[in-house]
Amino acid sequence: MLQQSRPAYHGTVQRVAPQPAVERVQGLIRWVSAPEARDHRRGYLIAVAAVVVVVTIRIVLQVILEDLAPTFIVFLSAVIVVALFAGTGPALMTTVACLVIGEWLFVPPALDLRIGGGDAVVGIAFLLEGTAIAVLGGRLRAAVTRLVVSEGAAQAREAEARRANEALRTLADAGMELNASLDLDTTLRSVASLVVPRFADACTIDLVEGTELRRVATAYARDDIGTALELFATISAEQPELRRAAWSALLGRGGVHIADLNEAVYRRLGLSDTPIAAIENIAPRSLLMVPMAAREQILGVMSFLRAGASAPFDDDDYELAQQLGRRTAISADNARLYAEARRANDAKDEFLGLMSHELRTPITVIHGGARVLRSRGETIDRETADGLLRDIERESERLSRMLENLLALSRVELDHEVSVEPVLLQRLLPGLLPGLAPGHGREFSYTSEGEPDAVAAEPGYIEQILRNLVGNAVKYSPPDVPIEVVLRARPEGAEIAVLDRGFGVPPEEAEHIFERFYRSDRTSRLASGAGLGLAVCKRLVEAMSGEVWARPREGGGLEVGFSLPAYREEGVEV
Incomplete structure (x- = not known):
């Protein structure tokens, strides 16, 4: 696991909550400036409520101040409030309602709508003032609304610009990290460290190896997230649904975007109560899984997690994650190609060095023996001449086997498909093995256990394989021990084994002996060789x-x- 030590980034993931008082004021302004067209009913309900409130206040003042209680001044406050909170229409309704109620209830004589003299002048003045306040207040409210909307749009554009800049900065920094090293694991760990906590609270990177995924990098912002990831990795190894989710991100090429992680998602993935409780301790919010694809190949999958107070991933985050996946895949592919090129170059140097050494001995023997026979053939005795000819023949056969192995290895690596045919080994081997017998008095036997069905094979390849296996058995065993070839029938085909009583190899070297140019320290002292025979067989x-x-x-x-x-x-199913 890779523990994070980067300073907290207050960008896309981290958000500073506004102070409660400031938040209440902002909410009040938004409520006041809500467009009238959005809800006409709300504005007129505000007007009715304002009229009820001011009438109640006027009645209370009547009780307290008796005849000194103001009427239309109180009613004008209602008009002002409604104009600011509800707009011109509700404010005009409030003006008319207050005028009627005031003249009916509070202008003597009470409960009489007949207006005369000075009361009519006061009523007309109130109506004009209320109308002016309604119109001006509505205009003011509209101006405030436009200002709030404009400010909100500007803030949204600024936030979007900051987010876009942060995304570009993340991609640029990721590019620098990806180009900093050609060591694949180091590069991927650096990328995982880069995106936490800048983009996510946790990041994991898995590479495809055969049909499995290997975790190569993990980064997290908090220790409890790291603990949960370890638990989740242990569980996913036993949960086929989780593996299928990861492979769907790979094979679908589009990835997986779970905007809201909840218990229903965990149940769908087949998790039990214990892991769900452990995972929910970190309050996971959202998950992204994107494939790492390069040159029409899927190299791995990148996973991103947000937890706690972090905002869930949206479509823009998903696009950024896919960009990171593509860039990381290109870097991983370059690192893989570089490693393969280095291995190929090292293998070439090793091959050239080994072949120059292996070819020197037989060529020297052949060349020296031929020169001796040509220059002194008439003067040397018959026994010496026969010895030189045997040496030339032996080293010529050694060169021939070496060239056959090289040609077979290059041919099988160039031909991606091999044409196979039905072969009955119990008929092929008896005619093939006499030509492979070691001779020189060495006991050589062949036995067949059962009658195997025809196998899918290429007869020339079988001969080359047995030639190498028998030759190795002869080379690395004492001359007085037998060599056995055994054919065994199996339900799914057949197998051929070459057995000797030589020095053998340690169990830990059993797999390595099939590697190209591999020579065991223990057996390399017993006989010379290029380390190609068993590699060709494999x-x-x-x-x-x-x-x-x-x-x-x-x-x-x-x-x-x-x-x-x-x-x-x-077309035949078995």
């Missing part, structure tokens, strides 16, 4: 969809064998 067997193995024998020696699948005609 590639030829795999080209025929078979398997190869090496295992020590009880009592000493080694068993090296290979299996081949049964032949099935196309």
Whole structure:
């Protein structure tokens, strides 16, 4: 796990909540400036409520001040409030309602709408003042509304610009990290560290290896998130639904965007109560999983998590995550190609060095023997001449085997598909093995266990494989021990094993002996060789969809064998 030590970033993920008082004032302004067209009923309800309130206040003042209680001054306050909060229309209604109620209830004689003399002048003045206040207040309210809307739009544009700049900065920084090193694991750990907590509260990167995903980088903003990720990784190894979710992000090429992580999602993934409780302790909010695709290949998957007070991922975040996935994939692909190029170059140097050494001995023997026979052939005795000819013949065969292995290896690596045919091994081997017998008095036997069905194979490849296996058994075992070839029938095909009673190999080296140019320290002192024979066998067997193995024998020696699948005609199901 990679513990984060970066300072907190107050950008997309971190948000500073406004102070309660400021928030209440902003809410009040937004409420006051809400467009009238949005809800006409609300404005007129405000007008009715204002009229009821001012009438109540006027009645209370009547009780307290008796005849000194003001009437239309109190009613004008209602008109002002309604004009600011509800607009011109409700304010005009409030003016008319207050005029009627005031003249009816509070202008003597009470409960009489007949207006005369000075009361009529006061009523007309109130009506004119109320109308002016309603119109001006409505205009003021409209201006405030436009100002608030404009300010909100400006703030939204500013926030969007800040977010876009942060996304570009994240991509630029990620590009620098990705180009800083060609070591794949180091590069991916740096990228995971970069996006936490700038973009997410946790980030994991998994690479495809065969049919599995290998976790190569993990970064998190808090220790409790790291603990939950470890638990989740343990659970996902046992939950097929979780693995399917990850592979859907890979195979679908579009990724997975879960805007709201909740218990229903966990249940759908097959999680039990215990892991759900552990995961919910970190209050996960949202999850993104995007594929790492480059050159029409899926290299891995990047996962991003937000938890706690962080905002959930939206579509813009999803697009940014996909950009990060694509750029990371290109860098991972470049690192992989660089590693492969280095391995190929190292293998080439090793091959050239090894071949120059292996070719020097037989060429020297052949060249020296030929010169001696040509220059002194008439003067040397017959026994010496025969010895020189045997040396030339032996080293010529050694060169021939070396070239055959090189040609077979290059051929099988260039041909991606091998043409196989049905082969009955119990008929092929008896005619093939006599030509592979080691001779020189070495005991050589062949036995068949059962009657295997026809296998899908290429006869020339089988001959090359057995030639190498028998040659290795002869080379690395004492001359007086037998060599055995065993054919065994299997339900799914057949297998052939070459057994000797030689020095064998340690169990920890059993897999390595099939690597190209591999020479065991223990056996390399016993006989010379280029380390190609068993590597050729492995590639030829795999080209025929078979398997190869090496295992020590009880009592000493080694068993090296290979299996081949049964032949099935196309369109025939078994």
